[in-house]
Amino acid sequence: MTEFPFESEERRALRSAVAALGKRYGSAYMQGKGRAGEDSNELWLEAGKLGYLGVSLPEQYGGGGGGIADLVIVQEELGAAGCPLLLLVVTPAICGSIIARFGTQAQKQRFLPGFADGTERMAFGITEPDAGSNSHAITTTARRDGADWILKGRKVFISGVDNCATTMIVSRTEDARTGKLKPALFIVPREAPGFEYRAIPMELISPDRQFELYLDDVRLPADALVGDEDAGIAQVFAGLNPERIMVAALANGIARHALDKAVAYARERTVFRGPIGSHQGIAHPLAQAKIEVELARLMTQKAALLNDAGDDLGAGEAANMAKYAAAEAVTHAVDQAVQTLGGNGLTQEYGLAALINFARVTRVAPVSREMILNFVAQHTLGLPKSY
Amino acid sequence: MKIVVLVKQVPDTAADKRLDPDTLAVDRGAVDGLINEMDEFAVEEALQLVEKHGGEVTVVSMGPDDATDAYKKALQMGADKAVFLSDPALAGSDALATSEALAKVLGTLEYDLVILGSEASDARTSLVPALLAERLGLPQLTFASKVEVDGSAIRVNRLTDYGHDVVEAALPAVVSVVEKINEPRYPSFKGIMAAKKKPVEALDLAGLGLDAGSVGWAGSRSKVLDATVAPPRAKGTIVTDEGNGGSELVGFLASKKFV
Ligand SMILES: Cc1cc2nc3c(=O)[nH]c(=O)nc-3n(C[C@@H](O)[C@H](O)[C@H](O)COP(=O)(O)OP(=O)(O)OC[C@H]3O[C@@H](n4cnc5c(N)ncnc54)[C@H](O)[C@@H]3O)c2cc1C
Ligand SMILES: Cc1cc2nc3c(=O)[nH]c(=O)nc-3n(C[C@H](O)[C@H](O)[C@H](O)COP(=O)(O)OP(=O)(O)OC[C@H]3O[C@@H](n4cnc5c(N)ncnc54)[C@H](O)[C@@H]3O)c2cc1C
Numbered sequence: 001m002t003e004f005p006f007e008s009e010e011r012r013a014l015r016s017a018v019a020a021l022g023k024r025y026g027s028a029y030m031q032g033k034g035r036a037g038e039d040s041n042e043l044w045l046e047a048g049k050l051g052y053l054g055v056s057l058p059e060q061y062g063g064g065g066g067g068i069a070d071l072v073i074v075q076e077e078l079g080a081a082g083c084p085l086l087l088l089v090v091t092p093a094i095c096g097s098i099i100a101r102f103g104t105q106a107q108k109q110r111f112l113p114g115f116a117d118g119t120e121r122m123a124f125g126i127t128e129p130d131a132g133s134n135s136h137a138i139t140t141t142a143r144r145d146g147a148d149w150i151l152k153g154r155k156v157f158i159s160g161v162d163n164c165a166t167t168m169i170v171s172r173t174e175d176a177r178t179g180k181l182k183p184a185l186f187i188v189p190r191e192a193p194g195f196e197y198r199a200i201p202m203e204l205i206s207p208d209r210q211f212e213l214y215l216d217d218v219r220l221p222a223d224a225l226v227g228d229e230d231a232g233i234a235q236v237f238a239g240l241n242p243e244r245i246m247v248a249a250l251a252n253g254i255a256r257h258a259l260d261k262a263v264a265y266a267r268e269r270t271v272f273r274g275p276i277g278s279h280q281g282i283a284h285p286l287a288q289a290k291i292e293v294e295l296a297r298l299m300t301q302k303a304a305l306l307n308d309a310g311d312d313l314g315a316g317e318a319a320n321m322a323k324y325a326a327a328e329a330v331t332h333a334v335d336q337a338v339q340t341l342g343g344n345g346l347t348q349e350y351g352l353a354a355l356i357n358f359a360r361v362t363r364v365a366p367v368s369r370e371m372i373l374n375f376v377a378q379h380t381l382g383l384p385k386s387y
Numbered sequence: 388m389k390i391v392v393l394v395k396q397v398p399d400t401a402a403d404k405r406l407d408p409d410t411l412a413v414d415r416g417a418v419d420g421l422i423n424e425m426d427e428f429a430v431e432e433a434l435q436l437v438e439k440h441g442g443e444v445t446v447v448s449m450g451p452d453d454a455t456d457a458y459k460k461a462l463q464m465g466a467d468k469a470v471f472l473s474d475p476a477l478a479g480s481d482a483l484a485t486s487e488a489l490a491k492v493l494g495t496l497e498y499d500l501v502i503l504g505s506e507a508s509d510a511r512t513s514l515v516p517a518l519l520a521e522r523l524g525l526p527q528l529t530f531a532s533k534v535e536v537d538g539s540a541i542r543v544n545r546l547t548d549y550g551h552d553v554v555e556a557a558l559p560a561v562v563s564v565v566e567k568i569n570e571p572r573y574p575s576f577k578g579i580m581a582a583k584k585k586p587v588e589a590l591d592l593a594g595l596g597l598d599a600g601s602v603g604w605a606g607s608r609s610k611v612l613d614a615t616v617a618p619p620r621a622k623g624t625i626v627t628d629e630g631n632g633g634s635e636l637v638g639f640l641a642s643k644k645f646v
Binding site for chain 1: 459460463573574575576577579580582583
C-alpha cells in the first residue's frame with residue numbers, strides 16, 4: 001500500500017508510539033480524572049518524557065526539531081485514544097511557537113526545555129469579557145513604571161491556569177511615538193501579587209478547567225515582556241495558526257474515537273435481524289461522518305505543512321478552514337455515535353455522552369465558526385465586510 | 388557487553404489472519420506486519436542490561452523483504468544496529484531451517500548474550516530459542532522473568548507453574564524471556580528520529596554463505612499437509628439463578644471435567 005506523503009516513516013512510527021501510550025490511558029482515565037476534578041499530569045509528564053510534547057520545538061532547546069505537523073499527530077492519536085491533552089494546544093503550540101520565534105535568548109532557555117519535557121506549562125490568555133470574537137477590543141493594558149511593567153485587566157475562559165506556572169497574557173501598551181495602543185505579550189507567574197484566578201463552572205468533563213483572571217496592577221520585571229515591544233502583533237499571529245491547527249487535530253482525534261466506538265457497536269448490536277450497522281439508517285450517517293473527518297484531517301495536515309514551511313498567510317486560510325471542518329465533523333460524529341449506541345450512548349460507561357459538550361467547544365473556541373465564515377467570505381471570496 | 392536480540396515480524400494479532408490456500412502459510416500480504424510482541428520485552432531487557440553494564444545491542448531479524456517494521460521498532464526503542472536477513476529462498480522455512488539461518492547470522496557477530504522472545508505470536512512453536520542454543524552450542528535459559536548479569540555469569544528467574552526457578556550459566560548464553568520480565572518502553576520522538584540513521588546490514592543467503600537447499604520450502608523437513616479454519620465459537624451457556632444456580636454451575640463444570 002502506498003502511504004500518503006504526509007505519513008513519512010517517522011510520522012507513522014510516532015503515530016503508533018503515541019497511540020500505544022494513549023491506549024494505556026484511554027477515555028475512562030481522562031473522563032474519570034475530569035469527573036473527580038483531578039489533573040491528567042501523569043499522562044502529560046509521561047508524554048513529555050518521551051519527547052511527544054516537544055516534537056515541534058527546536059532541538060537546541062530540548063525539543064524534537066520537528067514541526068506542528070508532528071504535534072498534530074501527537075494530539076490526534078491521543079484524541080483517538082480518548083485522552084486528548086487540551087494544553088497541547090496552549091503550551092507547546094501557542095506559547096512554544098511564539099517564544100521559539102520571538103522570545104529573547106533568555107526566555108527560550110528558561111521556558112522551551114520545560115515545555116519540551118513536560119515539566120513546565122504555560123497558559124495563554126487573550127479572551128476578555130468584552131473581547132472574545134473581537135480581540136481588537138481587549139482592554140488589558142501594560143504601563144511602564146521605571147524598568148517594570150504594571151499590568152491591569154481581566155481575562156475569561158483561560159484554560160489550565162491552575163496547572164501552569166505562568167500565563168502568557170495578551171495586553172496593550174501605548175506606542176511611544178504615536179500614542180496608539182498596540183498589542184504586547186507578557187509572561188505572568190501564577191503567584192505574582194495581584195494575579196488572581198477563579199475557576200468558571202463549565203459543563204465539561206475534562207481535567208483541564210477554564211478560569212477567570214483578575215490582573216490588579218500586577219508588577220512585572222522588564223524581562224516579562226515577550227521579545228520585542230514592537231513585535232506584539234506578529235507574535236500573536238505566530239501563535240494563532242498553530243492554535244487553530246491543534247484544535248482541529250484535537251477535534252479529528254475525538255471524532256475518530258467516537259466513530260471507532262460507534263462502528264464497533266454497530267457491528268455487534270442486533271435489535272431485529274442482523275447487526276444494526278447493516279441498516280442504512282445507521283450505516284450512512286456513520287459513513288458520512290467518516291468522510292467529513294477524513295476531509296478535515298486532510299485540511300489539517302495541509303495547514304500544518306504550510307505552517308511548518310513558513311507560509312503564514314497560506315497556513316492562516318488553511319488553518320481556519322481546517323478548524324471549521326474539524327469542528328463540524330466532530331460535532332456530527334459524536335452526535336451520530338451517541339445515536340448509534342441508543343441508551344448506551346448516554347451512559348458513563350461508554351464515554352460518548354461526555355464528548356457532546358467537549359466536541360461542541362471546538363465550534364466556539366478558539367475562534368467561532370461564524371468568525372471563520374466571516375474570514376473566508378472576506379479574505380478568500382473577497383466579499384464586503386458586514387461589521 | 389554485546390547483546391544480540393532476535394526479533395520476528397508477525398501479522399497484527401488483532402487482525403483476521405488467513406492462510407494462503409496454495410502454501411498453507413500465513414498470508415502475510417493481507418495484514419499489517421509488526422514486531423512480535425514478546426520480542427519487545429526481549430529488546431527492553433537488552434536495553435536495560437546495556438544501560439546498566441554498558442555495551443551495545445544488535446537486533447537480528449529474518450523475514451520477507453518488506454518485513455522491516457520489527458527491527459525498525461527495535462532501533463526506535465534504542466537498539467544500536469540491525470542485521471536483516473532476507474531472501475526469497477528463505478520462504479517456507481520451518482523452525483529448524485529458521486534456526487539454521489539465524490545461527491549462521493549469529494556466527495558473523497560478536498556477542499556475550501543472545502535474547503529472544505519465548506514464542507512468536509503467529510506460528511507459536513516456541514522452538515527457535517532451543518534450536519538456536521543447540522546450534523550455537525551455548526547454554527539456554529528459558530522463560531526468563533528476571534535477568535541479572537554479573538561479570539561472565541548470568542542468572543535468571545525461570546518462570547514455572549509453581550513460581551520460579553533460579554538458573555545460572557556462564558556467558559555467552561541464550562535467554563528467552565516472558566512478558567512478566569519488564570515493561571517495554573515506547574519509542575521516544577528522539578529514538579524515532581535517530582533510528583533512521585542507525586546502521587542496518589542487509590544480508591541474503593549468498594552473502595551469508597548459506598545453501599538455499601538447507602532452508603525454505605526445500606530445506607524444511609516438516610510440511611503442512613492440511614489446514615482447516617477453526618469453527619466459530621459456540622454460543623455460551625447462560626445460567627439464570629432461580630435458586631439452583633450454584634448446582635447448575637457445578638453441573639456444567641463437572642460436565643466439562645473441570646471439577
Ligand atoms: C501456517 C504455518 C505452518 C507452519 N508449519 C510449521 C511446521 O509444520 N513445522 C515447523 O517447524 N514450523 C512451521 N511453521 C513455523 C515457521 O515457519 C516459523 O515461522 C519459524 O519456524 C519460526 O518459529 P516460530 O515463529 O514458531 O518462532 P518461536 O520459536 O515461537 O519464536 C521464539 C522467538 O524466536 C525468535 N524468532 C523466531 N523467528 C524469527 C525470525 N524469523 N527472525 C528473528 N527472530 C525469530 C523471536 O525472538 C521469537 O520470539 C509454520 C508457520 C505457519 C505460519
Ligand atoms: C472550553 C474553552 C476553553 C477556552 N480556552 C481559552 C484560553 O485558553 N485562552 C483564551 O484566551 N480563550 C479561551 N477560550 C475563549 C474562546 O476563545 C472564546 O470563547 C471565543 O473566542 C468566543 O468568544 P466569546 O465567548 O466572547 O463569544 P462572543 O465573541 O461573545 O460571540 C458570541 C457569538 O456571536 C457570534 N458572533 C460574534 N460576532 C459575530 C459576527 N461579526 N458575525 C457573526 N457572528 C458573530 C460568535 O460566533 C458567537 O457565536 C476558551 C473557551 C472555551 C469555551
